[in-house]
Amino acid sequence: MVAIKAHEAERTLARLDPAWRLILFYGPDAGLVSERGAALARTSVDDPLDAFQLVRMDGDSVAADPLKLVDEANTIGLFGGRRAIRVSPTSKPLLAAVEPLIAAPSQDALVIIEAGDLQRTNPLRTACERARTALAVPCYGDAAxxxxxxxxxxxxxxxxxxxxxxxxxxASLLGGDRQTSRREIEKLLLYAGGDTQITESHIDAIVGDTAQREQNMLVDAVFAGKLPVLDLAQAKLSSEGLDPGVMLGAVLRQALILLKARQSVEAGKAIKEVVGGMRLPYPRIATMEAALAAWNSAKLTEAVTLLGNAVLATRQNAETGRAGATRALWTLARLARSSRSD
Incomplete structure (x- = not known):
């Protein structure tokens, strides 16, 4: 049985056991799944640009005709040499295509399967974790x-x-998706130009958005019941001229996101599993998990109604709406505090 932890992935991939002839990459971080799949494919052949050595197969096509993968894996290279087959992600089941290769591994080709966030009981993941000839590699969002x-x-x-x-x-501004993080860093390096030292001013100019961070601070304070933080964030945003309706809109969007996520939790999914599928920036993962633990669907539905009415009030009368916005935000923050003490 070969089942590794997420933190063991890089070390294991650097020293692959020759007995492993099928590698499954899975997890919520699609960028990391793709990056690891591509890297392994490149190092598993002599010439990655040679289509006979590195074969790319569409996951949907393989799922529709499982024998396609088996036939390709057992094809002997015309000119010899190492071969690799890289199968793209699909939402359709691939177990029928993989089982024959686990039972009778290809000696000519390394088969690389890329998949999404597979549950612990997923048949494909289970089969690869239990096989001596396969390796299942979890790919989760980048930790700090x-x-x-x-x-x-x-x-x-x-x-x-x-x-x-x-x-x-x-790091605090980057997301949990590997490819997205790399693109943000590339933009930063391009922006820095001839400067040899990357500073916080470079980062804030191209990656960070101070107003957005303060808005996130307000939203998080509401759902965490942190009244002093809410007061500070609201004061800062108001001094910068942000309309109360915009503040309410940001909180309403978060309430709707939380409501949908909480419904998944109440349907049986684990909080960590639900949050893991959101691809949030690393520092916001714990915040989202805490909010989902503190709020249930009934209270979130109440919050959505309250916020909707407050948004409407700000549009009808800016002056009274401003006071109503403050009252709505503080009401929700107090509701969050009572949720924590329940």
Missing amino acids: RDLGSIIDEMVRAAGKSIDRNSREHL
Whole structure:
């Protein structure tokens, strides 16, 4: 049985057991799944540009005709050499295509399967974890430590440097998807131009959005019941001229997101599983998990109604609407505090 933890992935992939002839990459981080699949495919053949050595197959086509993958895996290369088959993600079941290759592994080709966020009981994941000839590799969103390594790697490759505080600041703004994080860092490096030191001013100019962060602070304070933080965030946003209706709109959007997520939780899904599928920036994961634990569907439905009425009031009368917006936000924050104490 070969089942590894997410933090063991890089070390395991660097020392692949030759007995593993089928590698399954799965998880909520589609960017990381793709990146690892592509990297393994490149190192598993002599010439990644040779279509006879590196074969790409559509996951939907394989699911529709499982024997396609079996036939391709057992095809002997015309010119010899190492071969790899990379199967793209699909929402359709691939177990019928994979089972024959687990039972009788291809000696000529390494088969790489890319998949989405598979549950622990998913038949494909279970089959690969139990097989001696396969390896299942979980791909979860980048933790802060992983993001730090990616930042250092890319900054160094660009011939630049970044201090610890700036690196931590950048990591706090990046998301949980590996490819998206890399694109943001690439934009940052391009923006820095000839500057050899990446600073927080560079980061805030191209990656960070101060107003957005303050708005997020207000939203999070409401659903966490943090009244002093809510007061501070609302004061800052008001001083910057942000319309109360916009503030309410941001909180309403979050309430709707939480309501949909909470309904999934109440249908039987684990909170971590639901939040993991959202691809949130790393620092917001714990905040979202805490909000889902504190609020149930009934209270979130009540919050949506309250916020909808407050938004309408601000549109009908700006002056009275401003006071109504404050009252609505504080009412919800107090409701959150009572939820925590229930």
